[in-house]
Amino acid sequence: MNRTVLIVGAVLVVPLLLFLAIGFRFDPRRIDSPLIGRPAPAFTLADLDGNVVNLEALRGRPVLINFWATWCQPCVVEHPILQAAARRWEGRVHFVGVVYQDDPSLIHRFVESRGAWGPSLLDPAGRVAIAYGVYGAPETFILDRDGVVVEKVVSVLDPRSLAARLDALVDGSGGS
């Protein structure tokens, strides 16, 4: 009996099986956020051109925060949806993009060829993404005019439900 093999094998196999078994308890598609109903974590981030955006300063209007990246294909699909939404609610809702795990030069090229729908804020160490518990891109957080998170959307936004939510928030009836 080779004890080394047994020990190394056990060290690799037992945690693997344990993690996989625990994995069953969770639904990977259901991503709740403990942030809903609470004030959104504050941040101050700079965009590609160095313009600083402070979330606190956006109070008074609903805010849509979208975590995205150029490598994320659903984000590419979502881009025109956000562009259309930003046009439709211009002056009534703040649209803020936070770049998730991406290279500024790629972001720059992407925005140049496809156009922007709001500032693309750089989050170099991913601190803001962690504070918001972002699982992957795209994820969208919708804040009411007091800065409270009312909804988190994972994956591509559905234009109809987005419209319903934003209209309600703008009317003042859609808070948490």
Place this chain on the structure above:
Amino acid sequence: MISTLGQGLVLLALLCCAVGIPVGFAAGARRSTVGLAWSRRLALAFAVAMTLATLTMEYALITHDFSVSYVAHVGSRATPLVITIVSLWSSLEGSILFWGFVLGLFTAAVAYLQRRGHEDYLAYTLGTLFAIGLFFSFLIAGPANPFAPTPPPIPLDGPGPNPLLQNHLLMIIHPPMLYLGYVGMSVPFAMAVAALLRGQLGPTWLKPLRNWLLVPTSFLSLGIMLGGWWSYEVLGWGGYWAWDPVENASFLPWLTAIAALHSAIVLQRRGTLKAWTTILILITFLLTILGTFLTRSGVVNSVHSFTQSPIGPLFLVFLGICLVAVVVLLALRIDTLASEPAGESLVAREGAFLLNNLLLVGLMFTVLVGTLFPIIAEAVRGVKVSVGEPYFNRMAVPIFLGLLLLMGLGPALPWGRARSEVIRRALLRPLPAALAALSLTWVLGGRSWSVLLTGTLAGYALWVTFDRASEPTRRGRGGATTGSLLRSPRLIGAYLVHLGVIVTFLAVAISANHQTSGEATLRPGQTMEIGAYVLTFDEAEAVREPHRIVRRATVSVAHDGESVARLEPSLNQYLTQREPLGTPAVRSTLGHDLYLTLMNLGGDGSIGLRAIVTWIWIGVFVMVAGTGLCLVSPTSPRAT
């Protein structure tokens, strides 16, 4: 009727396996020829039962027998015949049946092809294959039973298979290729188990073992490539690889299989790495089961969500049994596979092989950790976090470059200890080719460091590859290439595989770095430009087909003022699906691809130009052709 027949055949297969396990292992332990003969008969019976069960299902599908639950689940009278036939693997129960069918064929093939000269190992091998077969037969007979009768009332028509699978011809061949690769890995696994139980891995067993590893590896290469090609042609986002958990699941065993194939060469030449090669082969199989578990259980979030099912826990139990059995078997028997001591030198070809193995296994661990990270993070910290594509690219690109470097250095180096002067000369000779490739890459417009480095390393490796592959011709005093091909097809085959890999690496690096894309809204008659192309949106039309409505845009493409093509990207509305599925139109040339995706019928579309994507597919085909050549010959003493 069909239900009863199918279930009976599956139970027969289950019975063959249940009896075959004790018969096989007992025959192995007692070296009983009678026991071995019975194992071989049972292997044949298992294959026949599985084949007949699969044919029964095909009959039910083709005749639209909706009294069979699987047919009611994936069949539809409106679906074209070809799609009906392949809907065998369009959903879980059918694909597990197909899995059992392939396993049956492999088991029978091993029992037949290795019948002479391998009596020492064959009974154990078949016993192990029966154990795997037992699990799959059990799944088909019970939890994932495709033959279960449909509860009344029997429907008159069904929903048809998943539209995504109906949307493109590549989907007809991609899954079976992957299954052939996945299931095929059971054979080298069983052979390695037999070597451990027998306590020896001699050249007579190593040769068939290598061949049985080569076959599923090339199916896996094809399967992975066809999957990438399919997502490129069908999914409409212009990419072929996204490090999705399901893609990773097929990539993991491929990496260890490639590592095992290389360490087997060292074992063959130098008599070392016996235990290591065995472990790699065992891990390869375990990774196929882990991969299947990940894709079937729904524990990770993936674009392949159509494959989720309730059999996940069973797969976990099976994976657990396999893992524990392998660890115990290794602990008990690994010391019997002592390698012959050899004067090793790291600056020799075996050193390069060793490094290649470390890189491949390192990449496997990197990808594995990245894939399992969401599960681990959630289990440990209770939060959902995933690592994105950048993690994988950041980790994988340097390893790929390292592998490309070794593909040049390894074959350039001599085997065993050599004088440093010889080594220096061997390594310097390909340098001009590397510098020429660097200049060529620059001239052709490559500017990013990754493309330039890939170009340089590829130049070096290409020179070495051609130099080595042409060696027999030169040695044969000017003999024709066909002569050398006949004399040492394995050598030529191995370098053909390298050539394919180099081409693929180059194409991936260049296509990832040289692409432009954009979006446009056009009205009929309007034009837009991309690169040297001018696109004119001619018209939009809707065509009604029995199972879908195809809404198509016709776009004329002119290149340098000359009309070159008419592209027709479409949106397909399947009658059973709410959201339409896009089919991009791609104009592929050897230099670049023009890629059009229709977003809606208002004339919105996205467009992309990607350099030399076609060469990725060509490279993989070359790899597979090379593998085929490796299988042709008897082991040549000069091979590789």
